[in-house]
Amino acid sequence: MDWLTAVVTPVPKIPHPTGLTDYRPISVTPILSRVAEKIVVRQWLRPAITADMLADQFGFRPTGSTTSALVHFMHHATLMLENNSYVRCLLIDFSKAFDIVKHTIILSKLSALDLPSSVLNWIIAFLTDRTQVCKTTDGRFSAMHPITRSIIQGSGIGPTLWIVMASDLCCISDMNLLFKYADDTNLLVPENTNVDLVDEFSNIREWADSNGMVINLHKTKEIVLHRPHPRRWSLPKSLEGIEQVQSAKLLGVIFQSTFSFVDHVDYVLKICSQRIYLLKQLRDQGLPLQKLHTVFQAIVLSRLMYALPAWGPLLNVELVHKIDGFLKRSFRYGFTNKLITIQPLLDSATEDLFCKMKTSNHCLHPLLPPDRTLNQVLRTRGHSFQLPTCSFNLHKKSFVISCLFKFLT
Numbered sequence: 001m002d003w004l005t006a007v008v009t010p011v012p013k014i015p016h017p018t019g020l021t022d023y024r025p026i027s028v029t030p031i032l033s034r035v036a037e038k039i040v041v042r043q044w045l046r047p048a049i050t051a052d053m054l055a056d057q058f059g060f061r062p063t064g065s066t067t068s069a070l071v072h073f074m075h076h077a078t079l080m081l082e083n084n085s086y087v088r089c090l091l092i093d094f095s096k097a098f099d100i101v102k103h104t105i106i107l108s109k110l111s112a113l114d115l116p117s118s119v120l121n122w123i124i125a126f127l128t129d130r131t132q133v134c135k136t137t138d139g140r141f142s143a144m145h146p147i148t149r150s151i152i153q154g155s156g157i158g159p160t161l162w163i164v165m166a167s168d169l170c171c172i173s174d175m176n177l178l179f180k181y182a183d184d185t186n187l188l189v190p191e192n193t194n195v196d197l198v199d200e201f202s203n204i205r206e207w208a209d210s211n212g213m214v215i216n217l218h219k220t221k222e223i224v225l226h227r228p229h230p231r232r233w234s235l236p237k238s239l240e241g242i243e244q245v246q247s248a249k250l251l252g253v254i255f256q257s258t259f260s261f262v263d264h265v266d267y268v269l270k271i272c273s274q275r276i277y278l279l280k281q282l283r284d285q286g287l288p289l290q291k292l293h294t295v296f297q298a299i300v301l302s303r304l305m306y307a308l309p310a311w312g313p314l315l316n317v318e319l320v321h322k323i324d325g326f327l328k329r330s331f332r333y334g335f336t337n338k339l340i341t342i343q344p345l346l347d348s349a350t351e352d353l354f355c356k357m358k359t360s361n362h363c364l365h366p367l368l369p370p371d372r373t374l375n376q377v378l379r380t381r382g383h384s385f386q387l388p389t390c391s392f393n394l395h396k397k398s399f400v401i402s403c404l405f406k407f408l409t
Helices: 031-048 066-080 103-111 117-127 158-166 197-210 262-284 289-304 308-314 317-332 342-357 399-406
Strands: 005-012 023-028 086-092 130-134 145-147 177-181 184-190 221-226 243-245 247-250 253-256
Touching: 031 117, 031 158, 066 086, 066 177, 066 184, 066 308, 066 342, 066 399, 086 197, 086 247, 103 117, 103 158, 184 197, 221 247, 253 262, 262 289, 262 317, 289 317, 289 342, 308 342, 308 399, 317 342, 342 399
Parallel strands: 005 130, 221 243
Antiparallel strands: 005 023, 086 184, 086 221, 130 145, 177 184, 247 253
């Protein structure tokens, strides 16, 4: 029974919480239980999940990451704008998605997989008669309470259970695109489509109702993406009850409707400037420059480089100069032992991700074009993929297309 008990520690989501909804429950399950669960996932559950169930999911899977999800989003959004004046992007928020999953629903979906009956029975036993206690910051424990829902956050099997849970949530039309990172669900619908955003969202709401999920309409946002200088276009009417915004944060990156990253760069540099204050305190207390540089890389440079391959290729000259100015000041004031600029960081990050996605098992590999057909001997390239034709620079600057042209030699 000890394996079926979790200890939950409430962590505040905001500086001054006033109610239970302002806390994030961090669940800790027994180590031996997590080891056994991961064996079940690796040996049986993961092999039973088909490739099409993972095609639009970038969380809780090998090679998946927020960077990959954002690259996937940028590629398809700019590709849609090749033949459309705008693309409607709906950022859907599910309320406490992991915590309200009904065990009966997830078990019915698991039963449709090619799993041995013994493994399915083990998972049933794992989800049955579970309990949890809440541990406060002063070390006190609440009474034991039963768990009748959730994927069991903090467990070794929970993330994979969520993949199975959300695997049948998909678009009605192949012209539209749904992509997910864990429970973050985002919908792209171009101007010219055979199923509009209203019908696609109705389909998602029906899925949510039938699967016991709740969509938070107050946190669900729509952003209409378009080229920086479109010739003629009109803003589509917003969905009823959904706010239409000019910029939105998606997986930690602030996107603007024109694919400008002014807001994101300003936001990131503000965070980095706040962290420079900590470096100043360490410098004033005598921390050597080499160690200051290590801290600078850990808390400043890592934040600046987050998901850089997704948004970095679309930076304009002004934003590059703004980032470089911050990095030069950091060097001048002695927080780092070498002068760093953003372009080499971007080049290194893009080359690294491009090399990884060329392997067939990478989640971004389907974005690559087919190999070129060689009718004659041509000079050696850095890759064997066909070069696509782009009508607008926006798509040509996106990660995949820019890499195809950049790494020719």
